[in-house]
Amino acid sequence: MPPIHYGAKVRRLRIGQGLTQAALADRLGISATYLNLIENGRRRLTPDILIRLARTFALDLRVFGAEEDARLMADLEEVFGDPLFEGAPVGTVDAEALVAERPEVARAVIRLHEAYAAARSSVESITAHALDVPEIAALDRVRLSSEQVSEFVQVRMNYFPELEDAAERLWQDGGLDRDGLYGGLVGYLEHRHGVRVRILKVGEMRGAVRRYDAVRRELLLSEILRRGSRNFQLATQVGLLSFGSLIGRLAEAPELTTDESRALGRLGLAGYFAAAVLMPYGDFLRNTEEVRYDVELLGHRFRAGWEQICHRLTTLRRPGSEGVPFHFARVDIAGNISKKFSATSVHFPRFSGLCPLWNVHAAFLQPGKIRIQLSRLPDGNALFSVARTVQRHAGDYHQPTVLYSVGIGCDVTEARRLVYADGIDLTNLAAAVPIGITCRLCERTNCQARAFPSLQYPLRIDENVRGISFFAPAGETTVKG
DSSP, X not given: OOOGGGHHHHHHHHHHTTOOHHHHHHHHTSOHHHHHHHHTTSSOOOHXXXXXXXXXXXXXXXXXXXXXXXXHHHHHHHHHTSGGGTTSOOOHHHHHHHHHHOHHHHHHHHHHHHHHHHXXXXXXXXXXXXXXXXXXXXXXXXXXXXXHHHHHHHHTTTOOHHXXXXXXXXXXXXXXXXXXXXXXXXXXXXXXXOOEEEEEOHHHHTTOXXXXXXXXXXXXXXXXXXXXXHHHHHHHHHHHHHSHHHHHHHHOOTTOOSHHHHHHHHHHHHHHHHHHHHSOHHHHHHHXXXXXXXXXXXXXXXXXXXXXXXXXXXXXXXXXXXOOOOEEEEEETTOOEEEEEESSSOOOOSSSOOOTTSHHHHGGGSTTSOEEEEEEOTTSOEEEEEEEEEEEOOSOTTSOOEEEEEEEEEEGGGGGGSGGXXXXXXXXXXXXXXXOSOGGGOOOTTOTTOOSOOTTSOOOOOTTOOOSBTTBOTTOOOOOO
């Protein structure tokens, strides 16, 4: 039976849908008084009511499982790992109590720290440049909004059934087929919305790859877009024009609290819709299982790039027709995480960089080559992951090519479903790379890649003894994994 504190989750779901207690109680077949007691932790959420609640909101029951609490706990530990709290350290037991008894307060603490981190970054930037630059504060707001969008996607496990259904309707209404997808989407825009599609030269696009002119009813696409990318941009515009109200409604989520985050959310949802159009759920899942998650082969079949395929693999969460649960990360060569999602035991950091021992970093050493890694976290969980670099180019010789690394991974128990695991001894965890999430929270004190001291243990400095790193004194041993 779910514990008492899940009443807070019921309240958040209700408020997120704009329902009164009376309205939700009516849908659940209980009294408003009883629902009030549930939300305030004075009555337990029975299995029968839980099932009715899941049907009412089309929820995955895992929302009420330990997974969400574990993710919230990881975020809270990272917040309390900030040097800001060194004078009054908050222990794991305190954080666990907060998550268990007042999860809404735990989320408020995380949001407060996000705002603090953004403000601190702005001050540091301004100080470093010795002048007042308004754009810096705007950049920090965008950074905060990006985190809100990541949370929005994570809470929904990167699965939006309404958009999957909308993509399937488009295929039916537009008479689309995979071989003639470009022509079908162009025809749909023209016949349904009176929008003409034109391909323009790079200089004419003024730095954009897609530009919609609502007055002239024209969609302009850059010549640098390859066929698959043109289809993606076409499908994105179709989503915004044909299903804009649906996308807007989904973006009015409680996690998205600013105009910037809601705008980013709408763009992300339009991109999700576009991927569902290019890679229809059932067809894509069948092909995925057939080729055993061969990302490059799937890219050829669906005319999509490495990043698009990897991202689409993370969305295969339809109940009864699920793919391998993956985590996903995109980083730049400086280690900044620009995209992240996890359906595994991994809880990505919000405020710091990812452990440098992950293969998503090592991929930069061999651009274009697939890097495979069997790894183990400090808690003992083993992971199997693949990563590869991808390029972004503006099409102009004078504009630099930007290199990213995109990786996906799964729990080792799922790895045999992947073609990349062939020939790998997945049972030999002694050979697994010992990775962490972020230095401050990692227990491994003898890691040669350590950049900061671990919060798990007091820092002891002996000027006469040098360990494997400055923060790993001699004699320390790895504690777990």
